[in-house]
Amino acid sequence: MPAAPRVSPSQLFTPAEWAPFQTRSAWRGPLLVAHCWGIIALAVLAGVLWPILIPLCVMVIGTRQLGLAILMHEAAHGALAKDLKLNDWLGHWLCAVPIGADLGDYRPYHLSHHKYAQNPEDPDLVLSAPFPVTRASLRRKIIRDLTGQTFFKQRVLFAFRAYASKRDEDTAEGAVVTGKSVAPFLIVNAVMLLGLTLAGVWWAYFALWLLPLATWFPLVTRLRNIAEHACVEGSATDAFRAARTTRASWWERAFIAPYWVNFHAEHHLFMHVPCWRLAALHRAVRAKPQGAAMEVAGGYLAVMRQATTPQSAPLVTPD
Template sequence: MSAAPRIAPSALFTPQEWAPFQMRSAWAGPLLVAHCWAVIALAVIAGVLIPWLIPLCVMIVGTRQLGLAILMHEAAHGGLSKSNRLNDCLGHWLCAVPIGASLKAYRPYHLTHHRFAQQAEDPDLMLSAPFPISPASLRRKLIRDLTGQTFFKQRVLLPLAQAHARSSSPRGDSTKGMSDSAHDYESIVTGRSVLPFLAFNAVLLAGFIAAGVWWAFFALWLLPMATWFPMVTRLRNIAEHACVEGSSADPFRAARTTKASLWERAFIAPYWVNFHAEHHLFMWVNSYKLPALHEKLREKGVTARMEVAPGYIAVLREASGKPASATRLTEVS
């Protein structure tokens, strides 16, 4: 096994320059979680009071559901609190469980991704390896996301497949029969937390019913999760690692940073998830410090070596640049 190439902070920064990036805040993480849920609540209220805003609210809620996944990711790196117990409590119960994930299952998986980023052992390699693909293939994927097909596969078919594999294996191996590595990935972040996910959503539905707006649970929570959330998750995955030359050999090119405009931060990339190259360089730096880290790297002339895209549209153009005839043998349709 060959681990991903690394670079020490001391190779770029003095101890005084690096010190602010090492500090953990006691309040920033909990405030980010509170902010995410506040935005979701305000969007739901707006959709209930002004129904013609529902399409916009669906996009806002779906993006903040991705925000919960991003904050779960922050918790996987111990970044939500100085207290490990509070970090894991917030990351699991208020971020992971509501979207059908498990912090306990996600953390070792994700840290393996960092250890072997873009190497053969990287469990996330399947998310970037097929790219670039044809525009038609990308369009099919986005349509599946927006029509709920991806949601149905992840939240229904894969948990059922995992349950069947567990029951049919004499040792209770839940991955038996799942030859497709994508199944393993998706069952880790959805299938292992089905019961907590269903319980949370049952309580949430009861709250909507008690408020006299039962329909809002389906229109303003479940619909975003089934449509916009899978799509922006796919865009995130593409932007982070797809089509980055030299990503397996150069620590400065292990991932892509995407410059996100205000509308992209609101509807595609919340909570600084677009600064992914910086995150892979120094994965223990808090997400809210990544913009400042990017500026420090720019001052030192390092960003010229990194993959920095001008926006998500540019990333999609690059990711869908392969002619259709060349993709048939490699793409995951």
């Protein structure tokens, strides 16, 4: 089995240059979890008080549900908290379970992705292998996401063993429902529904939690997956090109790519660097001659154009 190529930090940095990227924080990860839930709570409140804002709130909440998946990913790498017990508790109960995932199942799956990135044994290869696709194909995928079809496939059909073997780009994402995650997901969501019912706004669970989870969350998860690995030439053989980094504007960070998830090339180079240090790592790597090999896109729209055009120009842009 060919493993993905690796780069040692010593090939790019002196010990002093690398030291800031090795440290773990006792408070940054828990604060990010609180921040994520805080934004969700404020968006739910805004939707309840001003129903005209519900479409905007659905997008905000769906993006922060992706944020929970990203912070679960941090926990899978042991980077969410210094204390590993706290790291796993936060990553599982406050990040994974509410969106229907299981940290214990996700961790080995995801680490296998890192070990074999873009090689045949990569469990996530199915997410990037189909691209580029036609614009019509991408539109169909987006329609499936926004109409809840992807959610139904992941949360209902995939839960049945007879369907579980039918893996495609809709069901291969590591955060999909597994047998172990169904019951905790239902219990936590029942508690959410009960709490909102007692507050006199039972409908808010369906309009401002379940609807984002069934529509915007699958869409931005798909866009993230495409941007991370699709159409990166040499991704299976060059560590600097194992993934793509996408420069995200403020609106893209708000509605598509929270918590530095857009810095994916840096994450694959050095997967134990916490997410909040990836922007600094991007600047540090790009300052080195080797950094010129990295795939850096100018935005998510640029990535989608490349992913739907069979012969497109490279998306690398100068700093």
